[in-house]
Amino acid sequence: MIVLLVGSGGREHALAAALSKSARLSRLIAAPGNPGIAKHAECRPVAVDDIQGLVRLAADEKADLVVVGPEAPLVAGLADRLSEAGIKVFGPSAAAARLEGSKAFTKALCARHDIPTAGFRHCRSKDEARAAIDAFGAPVVVKADGLAAGKGVTVAEDLDQAYEAVEAIFAAPGAEAVVEEFMEGEEASLFALVDGTTALPFGDAQDHKRVFDGDKGPNTGGMGAYSPAPVLSPALAEQAMAEIVRPTVKAMAEDGWPFVGFLYAGLMLTSDGPKLVEYNVRFGDPEAEVVLPRLESDFLDLLLAAVDGRLDGVEPAFSDRTALTVVLATKGYPGDYDRGSEIRGVEAAEARDGVTVFHAGTKRDGERLLANGGRVLAVTALGADAAEAQVNAYAAVDLIDWPEGFCRRDIGWRAAAQAEEA
Structure with a gap:
């Protein structure tokens, strides 16, 4: 093919x-x-x-x-x-892609179909958004209603920070926002392969959104991830499929917008069970870099089964090994950064057993490999558990010679600590 x-x-x-x-x-x-x-x-x-x-x-x-x-x-x-x-x-x-393209669309769908998610208000003006913030109080979550490459969300610790987020969003003509109550819990990502009616679990992961160690600094598109995510037990994953993903797929089909593709559910694991943070309508990045290396089934066969509506009864197979990826980004990201610095040592990193270096923002200049973006490389390693995968990934990272880049040094700390205690 x-x-x-x-x-x-x-x-x-x-x-x-x-x-x-x-x-x-x-x-x-x-x-x-x-x-x-x-x-x-x-x-x-x-x-x-x-x-x-x-x-x-x-x-x-x-x-x-x-x-x-x-x-x-x-x-x-x-x-x-x-x-x-x-x-x-x-x-x-495009109609089905509104699940990611419009946070207000998704929130309204959740409200109509009793899909667990945070309380919210859809705001079409600064005044509406400020009133919603005042009603929820701090902490509060402010989201731009539209695509923002993973960076259109502010988890505001105080009201002033929330108001600043509103000012930034509504600086753009025609902007809208969603203001949400703050949910307590741990976040995890659950992926489903969907053919319009059938939704199959397709791996899970835990991402690290904040730019600096200790989950400090602004949100990014993701600074690293690992799969599977121990916090998302099989029972919790099935609960999320039953209460969130499958009802969404059913609702979309009934409304005339059948969803075919990867449906990525960002979840908050609260004391009341899993709740939807948001949907993406494609695989995650860097989550794809840790889920797909664990896939043992024929990937193309699975995609064709989804397109042809043949997923009922299919069971994708995954390795029980853990994959962990560390993102190398250009200094300054997610703010202003320079392009064009040279990267060396990628071949040495990939020579390690079980290591793949995925290119996220690179270009070639003859034989030289240059940085050409904010997030530039994702160094993925496999291991028997998260602790071993973490050691293997950072050993590979340390072979890459790129003074103009940086990475978090604590990717996978939760899962690695659990693995060491087990």
């Missing part, structure tokens, strides 16, 4: 690596790809926001399937345009 993969980040590198293992794959094409993806695919210089160009590329290359990695082209309707052209696509329609 000929597969076109859309995207250029660490998630797409992980998707490419998983697809490349399929016996059914004859050619893998990536648009636009990156130097890591180029090890598995033929890269084409078509941007992820060039919807017409991507459809044309899929048609010209006679792609049997298009796999869409990032959220923005899904929200923009890429899956719809591909379907209209008669091309199979793994990824939700």
Whole structure:
């Protein structure tokens, strides 16, 4: 089969690596790809926001399937345009992608169908948002209603911080916000593979959103993750599937917006059970870099089963080993940062057993590998448990020579501590 993969980040590198293992794959094409993806695919210089160009590329290359990695082209309707052209696509329609594209849409759906989530108010003005903040009190969560690359959320410890978040959101014309009550608990990520009606559990992970050790500093797109997440027990995962994910999939189908693709449920594990923090309509990043290396089933077969509505009775198989990834980012991220610094030592890191270095923001200049983004590399290692995976990952990180980069040194600390106590 000929597969076109859309995207250029660490998630797409992980998707490419998983697809490349399929016996059914004859050619893998990536648009636009990156130097890591180029090890598995033929890269084409078509941007992820060039919807017409991507459809044309899929048609010209006679792609049997298009796999869409990032959220923005899904929200923009890429899956719809591909379907209209008669091309199979793994990824939700624009209508279904509103689960990520509009936090207000998702909150309203949860309210209609009694899906556990935080109390909220949908605010269309600064005054409404400030009133909602006053009603909830601090701490309080303020979210921009739209795509924000994982950085549009403020967990405000006091009212002044919440008001500042409102000012920043409504500085943009036409902005809207969702103000939510603060939920106590531990966060975890649960993934489901969905074919429109059937939703299968597809791994879980725990991410580290804050930029600095000890969960300090601003939110990021993710500074590291590990899978599986011990905090999300099999019983809690099934409870979340039964009370959150499956009712969502059923509601979307009944409303005429059947969801096909990866549904990523960000969960808060509260004293009252799992509650939905938010949905993403694609695999997570850096979660893909820890879930997919554990997959033992044929990835392409699973994606085709989802697209064709054949997931009922399918059971994806995963290794019982733990995967842990450490994100290397450019100094200054998630604020201003420079591009173009040289990275050395990636080959030495990957030479270690069970280690993969996923490229998230890199480019080539001849033989040199250069940083070309905020989050640049995701160094993933496997281990018998989280403690071993953590040791293996940081040993690989320490082989990478990149003075202009930095990473958190405590990724996986919760799970590693639990593993050492066991």
